[in-house]
Amino acid sequence: MIRQAVLEYDHAEDALERLDELIAGRQVHVLRGSHGYPVVERLLPSIEAYPGTLFAGECTDQEADRVDLDGADVLIAVGGGKLVDTAKLIAVRNGVPLIVIPTLASNCAAFTPLSVVYRDDGGYDRYDVFRVVIERVIVDDRVIHSSPYDYYRTGVIDTVAKFYEARYLSGDTSDDAGVDAGLALSKQCHRLLALELTETAFRSYGEETRYAVDHVLAIGGAVGGFGDAGTRVAIAHAVHNALSQFETTHAFLHGDKVGFGLLVQESLHRSPDVAVLQAWLERVGAPTTLETLGLDEVDIPKLVEAVVKETTLQQLPEPIDYDYLKIIFENLQKTVYR
Template structure:
């Protein structure tokens, strides 16, 4: 099935200036976070005139329930991925359209018709798929420029992962039109490695950065919308989930752990891209050894078992070679000095 949620995507230097025209007198309600909302309010003070609810930080059933009591014709989500996931669930439950103003260039939540739901204790619960109408995604470069570079950097890695994971699951092409389109978009996401996306470039917000932001927020989300199960997450994200069981990895961003997972995945499939991928991640400041992630040699058997468990629900082309996976982790324990 092909699924899309977004009617309009506006990434420009004055995108916020058109918010009130878009609302056009309808009763609107704002769901907002902290830091990003302050930036948005600074650029477009009139947003503070709409009734608003402050997000508590996690996408949980209780949070959806709490926010669900507003009375409005349109919901406006201002914030990061978890906030957008929560707003999509609320909008779909209430049958109202949604307008999304991302405040981080780190995720494709604004472009996917699904939400990742967590338990009250912060552990992963499930993901829900539903029909939601996102009238417009408003990406204002004035907001993006003031967002933390670290999140963008990790978001780029998570977007490059779309290419490696989609290729792992479905190869280079498919006779299914949706999957084939997803693969073509994923390949374009993979080309972000060729761009200069350094902190210096991000600060200048040049054309390469704009191109990357479009891929992180929009094109990356469309990959799964077209390709469905054929282009979703694979071993890279399974390694991320397994690493997340270790307390020491909690200080690393999602994209950083996924990047490490991609090295494991590409080594497993004995890909010729391994040295190139590793060099890029290293240059980009992402962890490329287990030591950096705080995982010890004695933890490797636990890590291997959790990766196997994590991939059991995925439709992988072939079961993982457990022995080889263990050797890969052992080789990735310490940096190799040449």
């Protein structure tokens, strides 16, 4: 099935200025994040007048139930990926449309009709796919441009992964129109590999950075929206989930773990791109060894088990080669052998 959630996407240097016009007198409730919200408030002081709730930090059922819209006709989400995921749950449960103001260029949560839900104890619970109406995603240059660079950097890695994971699942082209559209969009995501990924380039916010931001926030989300199971996550994200079971990896952002997972996925596939990816990840400061991620040789069997379990849950088209996977992790343990 083809699923999209967003009616309008407005990326401009003054995108916030059109918020009041979009609200058009409706009753509003704002879900505010603690980090990015002050930047939005400084640019658009009128937002302060609307009733709102401060986000507690995790996307859980309890958090979605806690937010009382008090009869509002529209919900505005101001924050990062977890906040946006929570806002989608709230909007669907209350039957109201959503307006999203991302404060980080790190994920495609603003563009996908799904939420990743966690349990109250912090563990991963499930992801819900639903019909949510996102009236507009408001991407204001001034907000994104001043956001933390590391979130953007890892967002770009996660978006490049869309290409490799889609290709892993469906090859270069497909007879299914939705999957083929997803593959075509994923090829655009692959172009981010060639762009300059530095904090200087990000802060200068030129054409290339705008192109990358649009792919992180929107096009990357549309890949899965068109291709569904044919272009969703594959081994790179399975490795990410498996790594997340190790305490030492919690200090790394999502995209950094996905990037390492990409090396594993492409090695399993015996892809000629492994060396290019490895050089790129090293250049942009992403971890490329288990040692950097805080894992030892002795952790490899547990890691292999976890990856195999994750890929079984994902119902990947091919079974994974257990022994080869172990060798790949051994080779990625340290850089000294190279």
